[in-house]
Amino acid sequence: MYKAVSTATRYCGVAAALLAWVIFAYNISVNPWFVFSEHAFSDLGGPLAADPNLYNAGMMVSGTLIILYSLRCLEDSSNKLETAGGAFLAMAGIFLIFIGVYPSGTRSHGFISYWFFAQADLAIIAWGLGLVARGERDLGAVVAALGFLSPLVAILVPWPSTAMVEAFGIVVMNVWVVLMQRVHG
Secondary structure: OHHHHHHHHHHHHHHHHHHHHHHHHHHOOOOOOOOOOOOOHHHHHHOOOOOHHHHHHHHHHHHHHHHHHHHHHHOOOOOOHHHHHHHHHHHHHHHHHHHHHHOOOOOOOOHHHHHHHHHHHHHHHHHHHHHHHHHHHHHHHHHHHHHHHHHHHHHHOOOHHHHHHHHHHHHHHHHHHHHHHHHHH
């Protein structure tokens, strides 16, 4: 039983990524007013959206999958940095759930959205440094660079829309999850 759960949680990060992109695509398709270069993804869960409940539920399920994936990261951690990375990832999952609970247009939404991305970046940085500490210098350097450079690019590039910077951050998380499959092997 434990082995089956462990195997399943290995792919929860990939499942969270795929689900999020499917939710974005579906909700964009039913909201013709949404313009990628003008809006934020969260607008798809706001009061003007055609099917906001599906978008918000999708974010909550994706957040739950991230929390489950963090359990695999914690299981595979071999030092305190990697353990901290798993904890930051669990927090990112909680904040993604809160994005669905406090959708666009609510008072707390902006703060929650920023903290989702911040916690994910902290998870990536901690895992990158942890991999270097465990002796996996090449993979660790790539992962740490992703975590350090992602927020800098997000802040310094004059993005035309919030959705574009969100897509950038999500792609960085997706790349990290794919790279982590080597750790979980």
